[in-house]
Amino acid sequence: MKATHASARQLGLVSCPDCHLLSRMKKTSAHEAAYCSRCGRELQQRKPNSIMRTWALVIAAMVFYIPANLLPMTITSALGSVSTDTIMSGVIYFIHSGSWEIALVIFTASVFIPFLKFVILIYLLLSVQFKSIRRPKDRTRFYRFTEAVGRWSMLDIYVVTILVALVKLGFLADIEAGPAAIYFAAVVVTTMIAAESFDPRLIWDVVEDRS
């Protein structure tokens, strides 16, 4: 495999986002759209409004992240006493009961990964907006990482779903999903869409234009 020394954009080509066919980008008017000749997908040089859309979704996700961590994830009532559990109190429960591996898994998936995604996405957005040319390869790697790990945050939602079924049917207690669950699901969904809206090729566009 041989690489040329130019990007599709520099050669006036555009790669189809779905089937990856290269087409010549015809100079069309602003209202006219170009379509891939192989699969019919609308062609755009870069994901539309990538920066603004990603910012909006990251900010929305950060807003959801607050109630997701402060409000209870589960509400349990047994023998007349009601107890609520947040994500962190669940983690602490596992540390005290001796299963620190599980505590680590939940903490990583629910607290650390969403936080890390915010940091990485904001760093990538700012680096593109401020036209940074530093370490483009590492930044692309960071992007790939955020895209790959984001889904694992769904873990706690699934744990709640499974616990609700088992605890109720085992007559251990009465348990319900708390208000944090829905905010938490919103964090996962918005950060996943945010990662998908960001176009890593923007990182390289800056590098090409500067050199």
Add this chain to the structure above:
Amino acid sequence: MHQIACHECDLIHDIPSMPDRAAAVCVRCGCVMFRAQKDSIDRTLAWTFAGLVLYAVVVSFPFLAIKNGPIGNETGLLTGIEFLYRQGIIPLAVLVLLTCILMPLIQMLGLLYIFIPLKLNVRVKYAIPVFRLFKHIKPWSMMEIYMLGILVSIVKLGKMATIVPGLAVIAFGLLIFVLNFALSAVDEHMVWENLEGDL
């Protein structure tokens, strides 16, 4: 030989005909652009059929059973989702239903819809939109994360009751692997080339 642009950094590469299972890696950003597959059609179909058999087991057999002294009860894959729904948190119930139960099924049916006609060398309507959909739902199919959720739940309740994994859990665990084998046998480039002109 054809040219493609890396989808993560846009650099153009000349791709010669590649040996089977070789990966084309972008020289600039290091991303895997695609992987050539051997016997893509046959392998994809075989794993997908195996996956559908396992899926049938997953939805029809008991999932987890809980024993608390004399009391015992079985849960199905849908039980938790049903409780969330009844509690009124419908978006959450829908999200879990989609990501763990419907998406894997849609993926497998989508693969059959694309690959059976490819195998028989016939053309079908809507193959391009179906393959596009298949590509886009991939990150939303989250069975392996659900499996980890099962493990966490078992540890959490282990001190209060006995949890017995049912046949469906074993099938679910196998399905994760089988579906992944099916997905990795798909040669996207080959599929798009074959679907060309189906518009």
